[in-house]
Amino acid sequence: xxxxxxxxxxxxxxxxxxxxxxxxxxxxxxxxxxxxxxxxxxxxxxxxxxxxxxxxxxxxxxxxxxxxxxxxxxxxxxxxxxxxxxxxxxxxxxxxxxxxxxxxxxxxxxxxxxxxxxxxxxxxxxxxxxxxxxxxxxxxxxxxxxxxxxxxxxxxxxxxxxxxxxxxx
Numbered sequence: 001x002x003x004x005x006x007x008x009x010x011x012x013x014x015x016x017x018x019x020x021x022x023x024x025x026x027x028x029x030x031x032x033x034x035x036x037x038x039x040x041x042x043x044x045x046x047x048x049x050x051x052x053x054x055x056x057x058x059x060x061x062x063x064x065x066x067x068x069x070x071x072x073x074x075x076x077x078x079x080x081x082x083x084x085x086x087x088x089x090x091x092x093x094x095x096x097x098x099x100x101x102x103x104x105x106x107x108x109x110x111x112x113x114x115x116x117x118x119x120x121x122x123x124x125x126x127x128x129x130x131x132x133x134x135x136x137x138x139x140x141x142x143x144x145x146x147x148x149x150x151x152x153x154x155x156x157x158x159x160x161x162x163x164x165x166x167x168x169x
Contacts, residue, residue: 015040041068046076053080063088066098074099081106093119
């Protein structure tokens, strides 16, 4: 397995799920290991969504899928809010078991009564500034992990560390 590299001191394995792609060509061309969605959710510390919102993908991460994720895993959604079952995600975030960085929400804009507003495990920011903060925080850290995006050492899972990265704690 080829490893992706955020910096010279940090590497990670890249997993992907796309039922329309041929695994060998994707691995050869991009170094991405294509796996089934359930396996990706079980193995990843960070899951980043990049799918269109079509009937086949609507609600693709519901309660049955979210429960497969590791405790402390992070979901990054830069795609469409409809990919996630909102109530199931809210439940996981409020419990503190999962974390999220959301560029999109349902509904948008969120009402003042939304649980996301008070949730300490969710960042509701435009993703490009959040990722630039994360990218700068990686420099000089030593880490190695299996993840679909980056190392959990980069996103330490406490509110203080989220604030340190400039994310909503």
